[in-house]
Amino acid sequence: MELTKKTHACVRLEKDGRVLVIDPGVFSERDAAAGADAVLVTHEHMDHFDEGRLRTAMEANPAAEIWTLAAVAEQISAAFPGRVHTVGEGDTFTAAGFEVEVHGQFHAVIHPDIPRITNVGFLLDGSVFHPGDALTVPEGRSVDTLLLPVHAPWNKVAEIIDYLREVKPRRAVDIHDSLLQDHARPVYDSMIDKLGGTDHGRLAPGEHTGLR
Numbered sequence: 001m002e003l004t005k006k007t008h009a010c011v012r013l014e015k016d017g018r019v020l021v022i023d024p025g026v027f028s029e030r031d032a033a034a035g036a037d038a039v040l041v042t043h044e045h046m047d048h049f050d051e052g053r054l055r056t057a058m059e060a061n062p063a064a065e066i067w068t069l070a071a072v073a074e075q076i077s078a079a080f081p082g083r084v085h086t087v088g089e090g091d092t093f094t095a096a097g098f099e100v101e102v103h104g105q106f107h108a109v110i111h112p113d114i115p116r117i118t119n120v121g122f123l124l125d126g127s128v129f130h131p132g133d134a135l136t137v138p139e140g141r142s143v144d145t146l147l148l149p150v151h152a153p154w155n156k157v158a159e160i161i162d163y164l165r166e167v168k169p170r171r172a173v174d175i176h177d178s179l180l181q182d183h184a185r186p187v188y189d190s191m192i193d194k195l196g197g198t199d200h201g202r203l204a205p206g207e208h209t210g211l212r
Helices: 051-060 070-076 157-167 182-195
Strands: 002-005 011-015 018-022 038-041 065-068 084-086 092-095 098-103 121-124 128-130 145-149 171-175 199-201 208-210
Touching (some): 002 171, 038 051, 065 070, 145 157, 157 182, 182 199
Parallel strands (some): 018 038, 038 065, 065 084, 145 171
Antiparallel strands (some): 002 011, 011 018, 092 098
């Protein structure tokens, strides 16, 4: 399995010649989902879900399909009839040759005055976990690679460190990082590396790494 980091919260995973993309949003490259056999969307916020980027994928590959929660499926099912699948916590399915488990129900709290929306995380092949905009722990599952939402309006670095300690992945790779200025990255890296208790790193957009 190979993981390619795209801008912000989007990643591409390739295995056996097939491609799965998670969360191609407005901060991601316009072709972030191009060539995908399957696309997963964790929730409806624009930095994770952009219909234009989904359309690029769906038009490029007539066999491509989308798996997402109800709030997103309701917005795009008519545009892509028969190719959008609604999933929720506890569901399992196969997409582009990956075995996928769905974990979580709600977006992290941004502020008590802002209503919470739904959010799901996706565990791929029992190994790689993308939590979307939440600090969901896949109960009863061992995570090899955690895609870590390192910087967002809804989190702080202490929560990210505690999340790493709770999930205990073998490695963590930063996502949700496009709002983090370059001069702040070493500060975050230092604290997470020192206190997170796991191998932690980040990839620039377009860089890739092999996974188990």
